[in-house]
Amino acid sequence: MEEKGLSFAKSQREPSCINYGEIEINTNNVEVVTRPWSNLPPHLLSLIADRLGIIELLSFRGVCKAWQAASSAASAKIETTSNPEPWLLFYGEEGSECHLYNTSQRRYTMSIPELEEATCLASNQGWLLIFKEGTMFFCCPFSHAKIDLPKFPLTYLSGHVSAFSSPPTSSECTVAAMHRDHKSGLELYVLYRGADTWTRIKLDSIQYKLSALRMATYKDEEFHFFDKKKGVVTFSVKDKSCERYTIVPEDNSTTGKRLPTVVCKYNHFERSDMKKKLGLGEDVSISICGTLVRNDGIDIIVFSEDIEADEEPDYHLTGVWIQPRFFQVSSNQSWSL
Structure with missing residues (x-):
């Protein structure tokens, strides 16, 4: 499955147009870090999963194995609801x-x-x-x-x-x-x-x-x-x-x-x-x-x-x-x- 990325921005002093793999420094003095969907922090994924209903949770679990693992606590919560x-x-x-x-x-x-x-x-x-x-x-x-x-x-x-x-x-x-x-x-x-x-x-x-x-x-x-x-x-x-x-x-x-x-x-x-x-x-x-x-x-x-x-x-x-x-x-x- 093709993985899409999320972008996080932080200040950067020296302007540049050099691309370092997943780190791109652009001319606006901002360093943009791209991260695959499957590599998001587990604690962040768990927080998202906990707020989903059962239908949305099924879609969430189908994204990749990392998201499925991160939703285990949310699945157990729905199980007892x-x-x-x-x-x-x-x-x-x-x-x-x-x-x-x-x-x-x-x-x-x-x-x-x-x-x-x-x-x-x-x-x-x-x-x-x-x-x-x-x-x-x-x-x-x-x-x-x-x-x-x-x-x-x-x-x-x-x-x-x-x-x-x-x-x-x-x-x-x-x-x-x-x-x-x-x-x-x-x-x-x-x-x-x-x-x-x-x-x-x-x-x-x-x-x-x-x-x-x-x-x-x-x-x-x-x-x-x-x-x-x-x-x-x-x-x-x-x-x-x-x-x-x-x-x-x-x-x-x-x-x-x-x-x-x-x-x-x-x-x-x-x-x-x-x-x-x-x-x-x-x-x-x-x-x-x-x-x-x-x-x-x-x-x-x-x-x-x-x-x-x-x-x-x-x-x-x-x-x-x-x-x-x-x-x-x-x-x-x-x-x-």
Whole structure:
């Protein structure tokens, strides 16, 4: 890559027109020192990187290796920053090319090969759980960090919802995927951090009491699987048991076990009039994977959505709500402990 220079000026007593490599003394009694971009002081580069947002930081890191190294602290800062408003990522429309929209609907185009011909199963804290060609893995689209999971028992998924308890770099991370098959019924697959095989749990007793699945989340050592009506199935990581609940209006007479309190955002895309804001036509159908965000200690569930076209569908968009986070993992990072 061609390197450009920055100029620094200082006074010079004796006029001259002699060029000494990177030091040029001109007739205005000023010594001009030219320095390559890649050779700027690391502390100066770090100060610049610390003031950048995640999109600008990605461009900053792409200049050269020196700039990438100088931005490590800024990358770690973004990694720990929580943003209560998720961004919208559309993928799979044109190969690896994806379109990202921030909270002000500004669009960025990114190449994310990991999402080509893939399905996003879950989104949490900037990590995506991806199913692709019968394999499952975690990826962070902003840094292209990837962690492969052990082979999933199924080569396809239908009527499914998934969630994971914590970032895949955590030793406590657990993954759960609930799947409804027209032959075998409702099944739950669970993978504990460090395990090399998935645990299969058959849900015979509740499979006919749950409508089409809509969303899965995790809180307080339990996975929660919501259907499209008022049903919820919980799976306890601690005692490996499942229970079914019905969502009812809260009042003082409510008895029995209460699920953890969360804020639910249903139809977030439609309620925000995102179709109009993004300039999408009435002939576009959209599927969006939801996410879980935290704001001031409160969990907010942004539910998955399927938006039908008002006219005869011309094409379909697939998206996911994601928090703008940047994660770096070592080359030997794996699911095994």
